[in-house]
Amino acid sequence: MKTYLxxxxxxxIGSNFIHYMFKKHGDSIRIINLxxxxxxxxxxxxxxIAGKENYTFVKADIRDGKAVRKxxxxxxxxxVVHFAAESHVDRSIRTPEVFVETNVLGTCIMLNAAKxxxxxxxxxxxxxxxxxxxxTDEVYGSLSDPNDYFYETTPYSPHSPYxxxxxxxxxxxxxxxxxxxxPANITNCSNNYGxxxxxxxxxxxxxxxxxxxxxxxxxxxxxxxxxxxxVEDHCKGIDMVIENGKLGETYNIGGHNEKQNIEIIGIILxxxxxxxxxxxxxxxxxxxxxxxxxxxxKGHDRRYAIAPDKIKADLGWEPDTMFAExxxxxxxxxxxxxxxxDQVTSGDYQSYYSRMYNV
Ligand code: NAD
Ligand code: TYD
Numbered sequence: 001m002k003t004y005l006x007x008x009x010x011x012x013i014g015s016n017f018i019h020y021m022f023k024k025h026g027d028s029i030r031i032i033n034l035x036x037x038x039x040x041x042x043x044x045x046x047x048x049i050a051g052k053e054n055y056t057f058v059k060a061d062i063r064d065g066k067a068v069r070k071x072x073x074x075x076x077x078x079x080v081v082h083f084a085a086e087s088h089v090d091r092s093i094r095t096p097e098v099f100v101e102t103n104v105l106g107t108c109i110m111l112n113a114a115k116x117x118x119x120x121x122x123x124x125x126x127x128x129x130x131x132x133x134x135x136t137d138e139v140y141g142s143l144s145d146p147n148d149y150f151y152e153t154t155p156y157s158p159h160s161p162y163x164x165x166x167x168x169x170x171x172x173x174x175x176x177x178x179x180x181x182x183p184a185n186i187t188n189c190s191n192n193y194g195x196x197x198x199x200x201x202x203x204x205x206x207x208x209x210x211x212x213x214x215x216x217x218x219x220x221x222x223x224x225x226x227x228x229x230x231v232e233d234h235c236k237g238i239d240m241v242i243e244n245g246k247l248g249e250t251y252n253i254g255g256h257n258e259k260q261n262i263e264i265i266g267i268i269l270x271x272x273x274x275x276x277x278x279x280x281x282x283x284x285x286x287x288x289x290x291x292x293x294x295x296x297x298k299g300h301d302r303r304y305a306i307a308p309d310k311i312k313a314d315l316g317w318e319p320d321t322m323f324a325e326x327x328x329x330x331x332x333x334x335x336x337x338x339x340x341x342d343q344v345t346s347g348d349y350q351s352y353y354s355r356m357y358n359v
Contacts, residue, residue, distance in 0.1 A: 001054070002029050002128075005077045007062055007110060008041070008084030009033030012197040013134070013231055015045035017081065020235035022049060030054040032075060034068070035084065036061040039348055044340060045196045062106035065113065072117035079242055080114050080131045082107065085169075088200050089138075089162045090356060093298055096161035103165035104172070107133065111176050111184075123180070131184040132242055133173045137227070137254065138163035139188060142301035149307035150188070152250045159299045170250075177248045185245040187238055190254035190306045193326065194231030195333040199345060200352065202226075202261060203327075206268050207334050208341055213285035217357055220296035222262030225303040229255045230326035233319040240315045254306025255319035265291060271331050294357070 004021065008014040010033065018031055035041045037059055049055050060067040062084050071077070085103045086092065092099045111131065118129045140150040141157030156171075158164040176182035199208045209216050237253040245251060259267075269286055276283050311317040321329070334341060353359070 002078045003076060004029060004031045004079045004081055005034060005071065005075070006031055006081045006083065007034045008082075009057075010035040010037055010041035010043055010045060011083060011087070012040070012194075012201075013192055013234060014083040015042075015196050016194060016231045017083070017235045017238060018046060018049065018055070020232060021239065022052070022055075024239065027054055030056075032056045032058060032071065032077070034058050034060050034062070034071060038086075039352075040087065040198050042196075042344060044343060062110055063101060065109045068109055068113040069116065072113050077114070077117065078128055078130070080110065081134065081238065081242070082110055082132065083134045084110075085166070086162070089160045090200070090297065092160055092162035092165070096165075099161050099165040100168075103162075104168045107169035108172055111172060111182070115176065115180060115182055118183075119180070125181070125183045129183050130242060130247070131173070131176075131182065132238060132245075133170065133184060133186045134238065135166050135170050135186055135188045136163065137188050137190045137252065137304050137306050138301065139167040139170055140304075143303045143305055146303075149305050150252060150254075151307050152188075152252055152310055159301055183247045185241050185247065186250040187241055188250065188252050188306075189234050189237070190227035190229050190304060192231045192234050193228055194330050195337070196340075197231075199341065199349070202264065203268065203330065204334065204341075206265050207272070207331060208345065210269060210272055210286050210290060211282055211334075211338075213282065214290070215292040215359075216265055216290045217292055217294045218261060218265065219294060220300055222265070222291075222293065223260045224300060225258050225260055225305070226264075227254050227305045228257045228259060228264070228323060228326075229253065229319065230321040230323075230329075233321055236320070237311060237317050240311070240317050244315050246314070251311040251315070252306045252308055253311055253317070254308050256306075256308070257319075257323045258303070258305050259323070262291075267327055268331065271328055275328070275331060275335060
């Protein structure tokens, strides 16, 4: 039975990935979820599988070498899927150090623990072992030519402390590949959306604010472009890279779905109007009048867009869910899971929101 160590499995993409893997592979796999449960981690995302025999949760910090090594000592790990990270650009602008500690040092500790556990006496690594490092397209910087895309060969040019920390962690993984022939892959993905995303990120924040009749904060002119990918399609890509990705290679994952932020907000408002029942009181507050242009994010990247040619050609990956369907499914999920939203926006979220948006 293949054993996966998933870091950050209680976060947005990690919890979707764990659900995806059990749905796809059934009980032929075992998953250990290592997560420190920061503000972004929520075990409620995995309630339905908490009791499964082939699923274990370990509360630990990736910066804690002793705790990480203990997991490798007690389990025969085949694949590490490394999601754990500080993931929000706005937070990185306020507190960059924690991004360096978790994303750079934490990744180094994970790499080292896997190397120590897997390396044979002659310095080689057994067949079947793999460390998959999950990264972002933000490492490539911002595109100014409208006909340009991010390829695996695009030079790194990160601008935010978040993307700089992710770029550093990617380079560490590449250094392990080059120095030790360490069995790893890197995936660089575009912006994800879907269920369980924390409402500090654009899409769930807009859904939540609109439902509460609150202002919808748009940074700058609202024309920054992101390339949105339904989270399940990202999970499918990661699974394919684990199965068939050539060791040492990087794969970009994105579904050619570029949209300006202001367009996304319009689509969310229209979809909410469409999905909420006729007699739902909230409908009358949901309108474009809520849109409020606020001060731009410092160093705000203008456009991200992935060229997924390599993962398509080499591994046959394609997205299954087009944006119109994915955003509808996502909004339906948030409407059906208002208790989840209430829980994650209680406590610390309120003070984060007031500090961030000056309200
Ligand atoms: P998230 O913020 O929702 O979740 C991060 C998870 O990591 C949380 O469960 C948190 O508790 C855990 N974590 C944080 N610090 C930790 C530590 N020191 N030790 C152990 N666990 C810790 O993030 P996400 O959006 O699910 O992103 C997951 C990964 O995917 C990240 O590496 C991110 O850079 C990358 N990524 C995200 C996107 C996106 O659109 N969300 C796009 C491309 C790549
Ligand atoms: P975000 O979801 O934070 O992802 P990222 O910065 O990693 O791409 O933001 C997506 C886009 O939405 C980005 O251009 C910033 C913008 N944005 C707003 O306009 N208002 C908001 O309140 C937030 C959170 C983001």
